[in-house]
Amino acid sequence: MLDIGALIAFVTVTETGSFSTAAQQLGQTPSGVSRTVSRLEKALGMTLMHRTTRRLDLTAEGAWLLERARRVLAEMADTEAQAAARRGHPAGLVRVNAATPALDHLVAPLVADFLDAYPQVSLELTSGETVVDLIEEKVDVAIRIGILPDSSLNARLLGRSRVRVLAAPAYLERHGRPATPADLARHRLLGFTAPASLNTWPLRDGSQEGVLARPQVTASSGETLRHLALCGAGIVSLSDFLTGADVASGRLVPLLEEAALPWTQPVWAVFYKQGALAPRVAALVEFLARRLAGVLET
Template sequence: MLPIDSLIAFVAVKDTGSFTSAAERLGQTPSGISRAVSRLESQLGMALITRTTRRLDLTEEGEWLLLRARKILSDLQDTEEHLVACFLQPSGTVRVNAATPVLDHLLAPLAAELMDTYPLLRLEMISGETIIDLIEERADMAIRIGNLADSTLNARRLGSSRLRLLASPEYLAQHGEPKKTEDLARHRLIGFTEPASLNIWPLTQEQGEGLPIQPAIAASSGETLRHLALNHAGIACLADFLTHNDVADGRLVPVLNTLTLPWKQAVWAVFYKQGALAPRVAAFVDLLTLRLKDGMLEP
């Protein structure tokens, strides 16, 4: 393979008319330029430049190589400019896997801004209620809530979301509002089918912090629990990112708010450990982190 530095030196000699002028253009010494051209001639086994005391002329082979050297160097410059442009303006597809509530309440509200900021990106949002193999599913990243147990993942914390006990005003009007933790025993509680850790509510009991509950209605998705609460089915414990609009609009109201512990669920962007992120993924995650902390998530 021809050395690029020798091709650059060769073209500079032709363009400037001398080894000295080529050296000045490239910030090298005339002897360094001469050696670079000599290495090129030696590798090709032919003379490229005829040297006289007055001028330098290209041989027939030199003229042939000059055209191709210019094309090679031009292509290299185009490649460099394209890569820089891609880094400054990321392009390509970003595939994100997350549970449906996360897609609906965290990503969907930001999708338009993300695409306006990076118009060369294409976004694919894949719903997954369980842990998936990112490589097998061809996902660039996943968004996960809570504790992470998989050590093969590289995680970046996007923020956190406060947990609160919530019910609709209609449910509380019909069944009464609990005043203390023990009152929950007389209410219809809404919880998760699994894991059991999601049915430990941020309340203090005699045994310590955290109240395990036995749900009267259980579902596998936080979004389903939200709709159950909105439809007056009972009291649920849900993260702010799911319900902040409902609370702001009065469709759901906090229950036992002064007794609720300030528990938060961490929100993570996770990737497999395989070096630096592609520019398209890194740019997406950077903007996502910034916007989520500006609005829907806490530090």
């Protein structure tokens, strides 16, 4: 393998025309620089320059190497400059994966501000209701809601979102308002197909904490359940990050608040990390943590 230091010495000697001048620039002795160039010639098996007391003349092989060495050193300098620039100004593509509700309600509203702050970063957003393999799918950051399984991935807690039992005014007008958790058995309930734990609602029924809902309609996506609830299809239990604006506007109404338990769902930024996190990825994670602090509970 070629020694980069030897290439630097060779180029410097050639450009200055003198071992002594090159040595001054490199902070070495003339004899040390001469030995370095000689080792380069030996490693390549060719004579690079003819030395006399008055001048140095490149051989044809030396001229050939000089051209290539200059390109190599220029590429190295450019790489170092770009690396420094990326540290100060993150750049490149960040691939983000999240379930549709998290993508639509937590990430998408912040995209414009993030791109204004980091104009050299581009985003690729993908949604799905199943957990993907970050490495296999080449995902940089995944937004996950709920308890994380043990894994080799790293995670940053972005905040927590309160879970509430809700219904639309139109549904309540037609079917009445449940007065106790036991009344839910006489109502049309909306729930998740999986995992089953999401159908345990944050309600206290006597000494029992958590009421197992038996939904008549199930869906894999919280966003679908939200739309069903808004259409008056039934009663649902969803996180504030998904329904906060609906509650504020009166489109959905919290129910059974006297029996409600203060359950929350953690919201995570999950990423694979070996060594330092890429600046573009770190920028997005930090941005989400900072901005979602005003949306989620800490």
